[in-house]
Each structure stands twice: as structure tokens, then as C-alpha cells.
Amino acid sequence: MTKLRRRVFMTAGYNTVSLGTGRKEFNPKKPRPGLEEYIKEAGQGTLKQVGGGKNVDEGVIANFMAARFNKQGNLAAFIPSVDEALRWKPCVRVEGACGSGGLGLMTGVKSVLAETAEVVLAVGVEVQNTVKAIYGADILAGAGWFRGERKKGHAYFFPAAFSDRAGAYFGRYGRERTRKAFARWYRNAVENARLCETAQEFHNACPDLEALALAEPNPKSFVDHLNVYDCSKVSDGAAAIAIVSEEGLERAGIPKAGAVEVVGWGQVEADLTAPPADPTRLETSARAVEKALAMAGITAAELGTVECHDCFTISGVLSVEAIGLAKPGEGPDYILSGATARTGALPFNTNGGLIGWGHPTGGTGVRQAVTVWEQLTGRAGKWQVETSSQRPYGLSVNMGGNDKTVVALVYRRAE
Amino acid sequence: MNYADRLENVAVLGAAGKMGSGIVLLTALEMADLGLDPENKGRTFVLNAVDVSSAALSGLTKYLRSQVLKAAEKKVNALRKAYESREDLVENEDVICQYVDDVLALVRPTTSLEAAAEATLVFEAVNENPDLKVKLLSKIEAGNPKKPWYLTNTSSIPIQELDQKVGLGGRVVGFHFYNPPAVQKLVEVIRAGTTASDLAEFAVQYAKRLRKTVVPSRDVAGFIGNGHFMRDALHGIGEAERLSSEHGFVDAVYMVNKVTQEFLIRPMGIFQLVDYVGLDVCQFILKVMNDRLPNTVLHSPLLDRLIAAGVKGGQYADGSQKDGFLKYEKGRPTGVLDPESGAYVPAGEAAARSDPKLGPPPASAKPWKAVVGAPDRPALLEAYFRDLRAAKTMGAELAVHYGRVSKAIGLGLVQDGVAASEEDVNTVLLTGFYHAYGPVNPYFD
Numbered sequence: 005m006t007k008l009r010r011r012v013f014m015t016a017g018y019n020t021v022s023l024g025t026g027r028k029e030f031n032p033k034k035p036r037p038g039l040e041e042y043i044k045e046a047g048q049g050t051l052k053q054v055g056g057g058k059n060v061d062e063g064v065i066a067n068f069m070a071a072r073f074n075k076q077g078n079l080a081a082f083i084p085s086v087d088e089a090l091r092w093k094p095c096v097r098v099e100g101a102c103g104s105g106g107l108g109l110m111t112g113v114k115s116v117l118a119e120t121a122e123v124v125l126a127v128g129v130e131v132q133n134t135v136k137a138i139y140g141a142d143i144l145a146g147a148g149w150f151r152g153e154r155k156k157g158h159a160y161f162f163p164a165a166f167s168d169r170a171g172a173y174f175g176r177y178g179r180e181r182t183r184k185a186f187a188r189w190y191r192n193a194v195e196n197a198r199l200c201e202t203a204q205e206f207h208n209a210c211p212d213l214e215a216l217a218l219a220e221p222n223p224k225s226f227v228d229h230l231n232v233y234d235c236s237k238v239s240d241g242a243a244a245i246a247i248v249s250e251e252g253l254e255r256a257g258i259p260k261a262g263a264v265e266v267v268g269w270g271q272v273e274a275d276l277t278a279p280p281a282d283p284t285r286l287e288t289s290a291r292a293v294e295k296a297l298a299m300a301g302i303t304a305a306e307l308g309t310v311e312c313h314d315c316f317t318i319s320g321v322l323s324v325e326a327i328g329l330a331k332p333g334e335g336p337d338y339i340l341s342g343a344t345a346r347t348g349a350l351p352f353n354t355n356g357g358l359i360g361w362g363h364p365t366g367g368t369g370v371r372q373a374v375t376v377w378e379q380l381t382g383r384a385g386k387w388q389v390e391t392s393s394q395r396p397y398g399l400s401v402n403m404g405g406n407d408k409t410v411v412a413l414v415y416r417r418a419e
Numbered sequence: 420m421n422y423a424d425r426l427e428n429v430a431v432l433g434a435a436g437k438m439g440s441g442i443v444l445l446t447a448l449e450m451a452d453l454g455l456d457p458e459n460k461g462r463t464f465v466l467n468a469v470d471v472s473s474a475a476l477s478g479l480t481k482y483l484r485s486q487v488l489k490a491a492e493k494k495v496n497a498l499r500k501a502y503e504s505r506e507d508l509v510e511n512e513d514v515i516c517q518y519v520d521d522v523l524a525l526v527r528p529t530t531s532l533e534a535a536a537e538a539t540l541v542f543e544a545v546n547e548n549p550d551l552k553v554k555l556l557s558k559i560e561a562g563n564p565k566k567p568w569y570l571t572n573t574s575s576i577p578i579q580e581l582d583q584k585v586g587l588g589g590r591v592v593g594f595h596f597y598n599p600p601a602v603q604k605l606v607e608v609i610r611a612g613t614t615a616s617d618l619a620e621f622a623v624q625y626a627k628r629l630r631k632t633v634v635p636s637r638d639v640a641g642f643i644g645n646g647h648f649m650r651d652a653l654h655g656i657g658e659a660e661r662l663s664s665e666h667g668f669v670d671a672v673y674m675v676n677k678v679t680q681e682f683l684i685r686p687m688g689i690f691q692l693v694d695y696v697g698l699d700v701c702q703f704i705l706k707v708m709n710d711r712l713p714n715t716v717l718h719s720p721l722l723d724r725l726i727a728a729g730v731k732g733g734q735y736a737d738g739s740q741k742d743g744f745l746k747y748e749k750g751r752p753t754g755v756l757d758p759e760s761g762a763y764v765p766a767g768e769a770a771a772r773s774d775p776k777l778g779p780p781p782a783s784a785k786p787w788k789a790v791v792g793a794p795d796r797p798a799l800l801e802a803y804f805r806d807l808r809a810a811k812t813m814g815a816e817l818a819v820h821y822g823r824v825s826k827a828i829g830l831g832l833v834q835d836g837v838a839a840s841e842e843d844v845n846t847v848l849l850t851g852f853y854h855a856y857g858p859v860n861p862y863f864d
Contacts (some may be wrong), residue, residue: 138492142510155509159495224496 005267005299011180013114013248013418014109015110015263016168017374018049022204022362023132023316032133039074040082042129042242042364047086050244051198054256057087058206060246061121065096066108066128066368072143073134083127090125091338101147102315104128105369106411110271112247116415122252128370129242133198135276140238147405149276155328163235163316165406167227170318172283174229177333185336186317187217190233190359192345193314197356199387204362227272234317241364243371260418264377264398268302276408284333286319289403290326292412297328300397304328307350308377308391311372313403314357320344323401324352335418348413369411370400376400380417420539422624423453425568427464427559430535432555434468435475435546437734438572441600442544443468443526444486448507451522455501458731464525467534470508474746476528478736486601491515517822535559541689544572547703549584552576556585568618570594570625575641575707578611590612592622595642597851599698605851606631611638611731632850638699640711643847646694646837647858649717650828652701655679655689656719658817669755673769674777674817674840682780682807682818684787686853691752693786694743697733698726704853725758778812786850790855800855804862822863829858 014398017330020042022233023030030036037045043065051057063083070076080095098107105128111227112124121269132140145154145161174182191213197203210216219234226232248256253263281287297303304327312327314320321335329350330338344352355375356363358368378384378396398415429446433439450464470476491498495511502508508517527531527534533556535541541559544553556569559572569591572579578593585591593609606626610619626633636642641649655675662671676688693701702722709717725744732743740747746754746763754763783803785793793799803824807815829844838844845857856862 136492138495138511138515142512145510150509155506159499159511 006271006299007105007115008354010119010249011114012372013250013253013260013263014245014266014377015253015258016050016053017047017243017245017377018171019202019243019371019374020045020241020363020396021202022239022364024204024237024239024362026204026208028207028238030133036133036240036262037131039070039076039079039129039131040085042131042240043082043127044086044136046129046242046244047083047125047127050127050246052085054123054246054248054258057125058090059255060087060090060093060125062093062112062115062122062124063090064111064115064126065095065097065105066099066126066140066366066370067097068099068101068104068130069143069146070129070131070366072146073130073132073140083125086125086127094120099366101404102313102363102365102368103402103409103411105367105371105373106271106400106402106404106413107409109245109247109372109373109413110269112412113266113269116247116249116252122249122255124247125244126247126370127242128246128367130364130366131240132238132365133240135176137234137238145294147408152277158227161405163230164227166316166318167229169280169283169322170229170234170245170316172415173318173321176284177336181216181340182321182336184214185321185339186234189314189317189320189344190214191216193353193356193360195360196346196387197360200355200385202363203356203360204237205356205360212272220245230316230318236315236358236363239364241362241367241371243367243374245370245373253304263418264375264380264383264415265418266413267397267416268296268298268300270299270410270412272410274408274410276405280407284322286322286326286403286407288407288410289313289401289412290328292410293327293399293401296399299351300416302397306395307397307399308395309354309376309389309398310350310352311354311375311398311400312357313368313372313401314353315363315403317359319403320352320359326399327399343406346387346389350395354384354389355387369400370391372400372402373413373415376415380415422621423456423459423462425540425621426450426453427462428467428538429465429540429542429663430467430538430559431542431544432469432532432535433543435470435472435479436544437598438553438596439468439470440479440482441545441598442542442596442641443570444483444601445800445802446542447483447522447526448487449625449628449780450525451518452501454525456848465537466526467538468526468527468528469530469532471530473530475736476530479528480523480526483523483526484519487519491518494528532558533562536562537565538563538567538847539565540570541567541731542572543571547575547700547707548575549576549580549707552581553584556581556587556591560585560587566590566797568592568615568624569619572596575645575704577640577711578609579613582611582613582713587600589615590618592618593636593638593642594622595644597634597644603853604630604632605644605847606633607636607642607644607851608633608846609636609638609642632846634843634846634850635839636843637837637839641704641708641834641837643815643832643838643844644680645708646832647698647825647828647844647848648852649701649705649708650831651825652689652693653705653717653719654821654824655827656721658821659690660721663819666776668759669757669764670769670773673755673766674773674814676745677773677777678814679821680787681784682814683821684785684790684803684855686787687753694740694745694747695734697731698722699731700705701734702726725756728758728761730756777809777814777817780814781806781810786856791853792824796855808863819863825858826860826863833859
């Protein structure tokens with residue numbers, strides 16, 4: 005592991021419910037919580053565990069498109085609304101599309117390393133059910149290059165962008181087996197989500213998920229190569245976590261066993277105006293993971309759990325390959341072998357991932373860190389998986405846009 | 420004149436009414452789509468929405484805006500392609516708003532019948548009153564040099580009669596939408612003996628472009644839809660009158676309505692359906708049919724009495740249900756009319772007296788909504804009606820008898836040549852009345 009000037013930990017995570025279609029309490033016609041309520045719930049969930057706002061030095065809020073979904077800017081100023089003791093403290097809002105949460109985590113990590121803070125409160129939030137899906141698609145398309153891509157793009161811009169990747173993958177490596185892997189991915193996601201009360205698919209009771217997910221795509225009403233089960237849903241939700249130094253842990257009164265240590269990261273940016281060189285690869289993600297593993301001084305074989313950015317099932321397949329667990333074209337075999345299931349060699353997305361838990365876009369990166377923290381510190385309850393001492397590491401990969409803004413983080417249980 | 424030429428200048432009469440507004444909506448969408456076809460670049464499509472009520476026309480514009488928006492949201496994929504060359508329309512929202520503007524721009528609401536003077540196609544959807552229809556069409560004929568084609572939404576008046584009385588020389592065809600036109604899949608197309616064949620072909624093409632199910636009906640007063648419904652309703656009224664001597668009118672209406680809805684698994688009881696259509700509209704239709712069909716009596720003195728007393732049913736301008744045989748709150752029946760006092764007796768009181776007499780429906784009964792949504796509908800119905808036939812309750816016996824009469828009415832329509840086949844009768848009831856099964860079936864044999 006690369007020696008850092010000081011050790012950095014994450015602890016005291018909190019996820020709200022991911023609210024949207026599929027949750028029993030979701031009713032599009034009734035009033036729902038807004039940004040304020042989500043930020044407050046998640047922020048206070050973390051502050052309670054660290055002894056309140058008085059123990060926090062800085063705040064970071066990650067969000068993608070509140071300016072359009074909620075007509076709201078200046079989000080950093082919501083952080084002091086979480087706890088009066090946060091007033092007058094430095095706060096910042098970061099944005100990198102669906103990779104906003106990852107950027108928020110990195111911002112906190114750098115503050116701790118810069119010794120400007122011992123405890124950083126990181127909150128990620130998105131409230132997207134304020135508009136119909138067809139207009140939400142316009143808003144989310146902002147993660148692409150508006151002037152260069154939007155006009156010729158599809159009504160459902162991002163599903164179509166990843167449908168194109170799926171089409172290219174089918175063309176090169178075969179359609180049937182890949183679609184079977186998509187269906188398995190969906191099943192694993194929902195089965196994991198059923199164990200986690202905050203997950204959007206927690207109430208999903210479909211008896212045959214793989215059969216459901218194999219429905220033929222309908223290009224007329226949606227996109228060419230994906231159906232709706234291949235897509236993460238529209239979600240409202242927030243997540244929060246504390247990013248701390250050793251002093252910070254002491255100040256919060258949290259033993260090391262209650263934290264994970266950040267042992268590697270890769271933060272990589274690609275050119276928004278350049279299309280992917282090879283649509284069958286997530287090159288930016290692969291570079292970020294490579295850096296993070298190298299910094300941690302480990303190989304993928306030492307990973308015990310992974311949170312990957314499965315905004316679509318095809319992103320799940322491509323993530324498996326980007327992490328280096330399967331060769332190009334062999335991701336589907338890896339998934340179909342059962343390796344990514346909760347009982348497999350390397351459980352992925354143990355409380356559902358973006359497809360099962362939900363995808364409040366700007367909040368997802370923080371939610372992934374919370375999930376890894378819960379898993380590695382034994383706080384996962386019904387969705388806890390067994391991890392061997394040979395594989396003590398966790399990995400999260402958070403991707404913004406079409407593989408443009410990526411943050412990969414490697415964690416292990418703190419000692 | 421090709422299909423698009425014919426739709427370049429259209430007039431809809433009765434445009435703000437229940438049927439007219441739906442016809443304006445569907446026709447305006449079709450015209451806007453033609454306008455977006457590169458083949459028709461530079462052409463201006465105009466739809467004159469003519470109605471006597473200025474207030475209703477402002478309601479029409481509001482209705483159109485909300486419905487066109489919904490339609491645009493549904494077909495945004497196609498619209499993005501249609502507006503491909505418009506560099507200024509980038510987001511879905513841009514494209515959707517432009518389409519709403521384009522559709523509304525071609526609709527010209529007006530109270531003046533002269534607006535139809537340039538029309539090449541006239542769609543008539545005014546009240547079901549033969550004299551009114553003849554008067555309006557004659558006025559347009561006198562002022563329009565273009566020899567327009569006429570589509571009439573009449574649900575009962577023979578097309579040939581309109582043709583002859585107005586002197587159209589075959590330029591008219593029956594095009595009967597079901598209510599509401601934007602939702603119901605069915606269109607009855609009625610070709611009179613005199614109807615021009617290219618007009619008949621146009622009517623079918625137009626219906627198909629609107630994604631409607633077309634059932635041809637012979638040009639006999641009432642056609643298939645009302646040919647069945649009016650007789651079915653008269654039977655229901657007759658049953659209630661028969662039962663009222665023993666159970667009183669209020670309970671009799673309650674019983675027949677309940678049996679026709681719950682025991683027969685229909686979307687509404689027969690009295691609710693009469694209220695929905697409107698007692699006055701039913702009276703108009705019955706009169707049209709009665710005057711024109713020999714050897715049959717289609718008349719209800721009870722309906723006449725209630726209408727004279729001001730009980731009319733139908734809907735308010737906002738679409739909510741007016742009271743008729745039944746009283747409604749939020750669209751649900753909550754009371755039954757006592758014609759002696761003119762007051763409504765709470766449905767709960769009628770139920771408390773009547774339900775024990777009717778007995779419960781068989782245990783295999785399911786609500787209509789669950790049946791139409793079930794993948795194994797035929798098996799479900801088969802099993803339920805077997806149980807119904809075996810049940811010895813008053814409700815079951817009334818229902819079986821009702822089902823048999825309904826079937827006989829359907830077979831009569833085929834026998835009289837109004838419908839070409841049993842299947843056509845069933846299609847009309849399934850798609851125009853949303854029944855879960857056609858009246859010609861083996862369930863009550």
C-alpha cells in the first residue's frame with residue numbers, strides 16, 4: 005500500500021430509503037419528502053453516531069441535478085440545516101453526474117489528508133420523482149455532452165447510450181448468453197434488495213425474476229437492446245458517511261473496529277466530448293480500478309466484496325471485466341457461474357446495487373461507501389455476507405455519465 | 420383527392436360535446452401527424468371545431484391541451500424523428516411542447532357554422548336528433564361548393580335516410596365512435612346502400628390510422644351497438660318493473676343493477692349504464708329505432724315519465740356523473756331513485772333489504788376488473804358461470820335469465836342481418852362496452 009501522510013477512515017454511514025416505483029409507500033400523486041428532508045435524515049443519521057455536529061470540521065454535499073429536478077442551487081448551505089453546530093463551518097457541493105457521490109468522498113478524503121479537517125460529513129442526495137420519466141430523461145441527459153450529443157440522441161438518452169453498448173457487445177460476443185447474464189444480474193440484484201429494508205426493490209415479490217428480465221426489448225416504446233429490467237429505476241434518496249482521521253475517530257468515540265480504512269483510490273476523468281473508443285469496454289472505470297488496486301497494493305483476487313455501478317445490467321457485465329475479474333467477452337460467464345451472487349466467490353452489490361437498492365444519482369457514490377462499511381464491519385444484518393480472511397478488501401466503483409467521471413475506492417476493516 | 424387532401428380542411432360539428440371533443444382530439448392528432456410528414460411539407464391543415472356553446476369551446480381547448488400533451492409524451496420517440504430538422508428543438512420537452520402547439524394551432528374553435536364552408540370533410544357529432552342533423556347538414560351543403568364528404572357519428576339513425584333527406588348523393592357514411600372516443604377501441608362503420616365506395620374505403624383507412632377496431636354494421640336503425648344495448652336496457656327496465664310489485668321499485672332497481680354488474684361480471688349495472696349514456700339520449704335513440712323498425716316495440720313509458728320529471732343522467736361539463744336512476748358521489752352509485760317522492764334512498768338501505776333475498780354470488784365470482792385483466796379469462800368465466808347456473812339463489816336465477824335474453828338479442832341481430840356474424844356482435848360488446856365476454860356465448864345454455 006502507498007504510504008499516506010496520515011490514515012483515512014470512513015465510519016458512521018447512513019442510508020435513507022430509496023423511494024420510487026416498487027416501494028409500497030410510493031404514490032406519485034401524493035406529496036413526498038424533498039431535498040431538505042433527505043439531507044437532514046441522512047446527515048443526522050451520521051451525526052448521531054459521531055457525537056453531533058460539534059465534532060465535524062467540514063461538510064461536503066454531492067448532488068447531480070437539483071437545479072433542474074428541484075429548482076434548487078447553493079446546496080452546500082443545506083448542510084448547516086442538519087445540525088445547528090455545523091453553521092459557519094466550511095461546506096462545499098460537488099457535481100460529476102452519477103459520479104457526484106464518489107467526488108464527494110474524494111473531497112472529504114483530501115480534506116483529511118490536507119489536515120484541514122479531522123472529521124468531514126459527506127452527504128449524497130438526489131430527488132428525481134419531481135418530474136415524469138420522459139422529462140427526467142432530459143435532465144439526466146445532462147450527464148452527456150449537451151451540444152454535441154443531445155439533439156441526435158434518443159428520447160431516453162442514457163438507456164439508449166448503454167443500449168448501444170449492449171448492442172455492440174452482442175455483436176462481438178453473442179446476444180443470448182449476454183442477455184442471460186443480464187437476467188441473472190437482475191435476479192441477484194432484486195434478491196439482495198429483498199434482504200435490505202431501505203432498498204427500492206425490498207417489496208419486490210416476483211417469483212421468477214430471470215424469466216421476467218428476459219422480456220424482449222421493445223425498440224418502439226423504449227430502446228433497441230435493453231428492457232426496463234435492465235435499467236436502474238428513478239429514485240429519491242440520500243446517504244451520508246463520516247470521513248475521518250485517527251484523531252477524528254477518537255474525537256467521535258468510535259473504535260477502529262467500527263470503521264473502514266481507505267487504502268487506495270483511483271479518480272479518473274475522461275473527455276466528455278469524445279465518444280468511447282471501444283463501446284464494449286468501460287475504459288475509464290478500468291483505469292480507476294487499476295489505480296485503486298495498485299495504490300492498495302492488492303489484486304482483484306483479494307477483494308471480498310464489490311459495489312459496482314450497475315446503472316444498467318450491461319454496466320454490470322462491463323464492470324466485471326473492467327475490474328479484471330473476467331477477460332473481455334467473458335463477463336457473462338463469470339456472472340452465470342454464480343461468482344457475483346451473495347453466496348459466490350466475490351459477492352457484488354450485496355444490498356441490491358443501483359438496480360436493486362436504487363439509484364438516487366448524485367447520492368449513489370456515498371451509498372456505495374455506506375454499503376461497503378456496513379458489510380466489512382459486520383453491520384449488514386440480514387444481507388451480511390461471509391468474507392474470508394484471505395479476501396479482506398472491499399471495492400466501490402462510482403461512474404458519472406457514459407464512463408466519464410469515475411472514482412474507485414478500496415477499503416478494509418480498520419485495525 | 421387523396422387521404423391527406425381530404426383531411427386538409429375538416430369541420431367537426433358538436434365539437435365541444437362528449438363525443439365531439441374526442442373526435443376533434445383524434446382527428447387533430449391525425450392531421451398534425453400528416454402535417455409532419457415530409458410529403459406534406461408546406462401544407463396547412465385546418466380543423467374547424469364548431470359548437471353552439473362558446474363556454475364549452477373554451478373547455479374543449481383545455482381538454483385538448485391536456486390530452487395532446489399526454490399523447491405527445493407517449494410518442495416522443497416518433498416526434499423526435501419528425502422534428503429532426505428543427506435544430507432549436509433539442510430536449511424531449513422542447514419537442515413535446517412544439518407538438519402540442521402545432522396540434523392546437525390547427526384547431527379553430529368557432530360558434531359559426533359558416534366555418535364549414537371550405538371543408539372537404541365534415542364530421543357530424545351533434546345530438547341524436549334526426550331533424551337537427553338534417554338541418555345542419557343541409558345548411559352546410561347549401562354554403563359549401565366543395566361537395567364535402569360527411570362522416571356522421573349517429574348511433575341510431577339510418578345513413579341512407581340522412582343521405583336522402585339532405586340530398587348528398589352518397590357522400591355520407593356512418594362512423595360511430597364509442598364514448599369516450601379517445602379511449603374506446605371500437606368504431607362501427609355503416610355504409611348505406613348509396614354510400615360512395617371511395618368514401619367507405621376512406622372511412623376504414625381513417626379508422627385504422629386512428630388504431631381503432633372496425634366493425635361493419637348494416638344500415639339498420641340502432642346498428643349493432645344500440646341494437647343490443649337498447650333491447651338489453653329495456654329488458655332490465657322490464658325486469659325491475661316486474662320485481663317492483665313484490666319488492667318495491669327502489670329495491671327492484673337496486674337488484675337488477677346489482678345482478679347485471681356483479682352476477683354478470685359487467686363493468687356497470689344496467690341502470691348505471693343508462694345513467695351514463697343519459698336517459699334522454701336513450702329516449703332519443705329508442706324513438707329513432709321504434710319509428711323505423713317494423714314489428715317491434717322499443718319504448719319505455721317509465722323512461723318518458725322520469726325524463727318529464729327532470730331525471731336525465733348524463734355527465735356534467737367536468738365529466739362527473741349526473742344523478743339518474745341512481746345517485747352518484749365521486750362516480751360511485753350511493754342511492755336509488757324513488758320516483759314517487761323524487762328523493763334518493765341510500766343504497767345501503769336497499770342493500771340491507773335486497774342482498775339477503777338475492778343471495779351471494781357464487782364463491783368463484785371475481786370483479787369485472789380482475790376478470791378482464793386475467794390471462795386465463797375464458798377458463799375463469801367458464802368455471803364461474805358453471806357455478807352460477809348451479810346456484811339456486813334468486814340473484815343467480817335472475818342473472819342466468821338475463822344472460823339468455825342478452826344472447827337472444829345478439830343472435831337476433833345476426834338473424835336480421837344487422838351484424839354479419841356472431842363474432843361482430845361480440846366484438847362490439849367487448850370493445851365498445853368493455854364487456855368481459857360477448858353476449859353470444861355458451862355460458863347460460
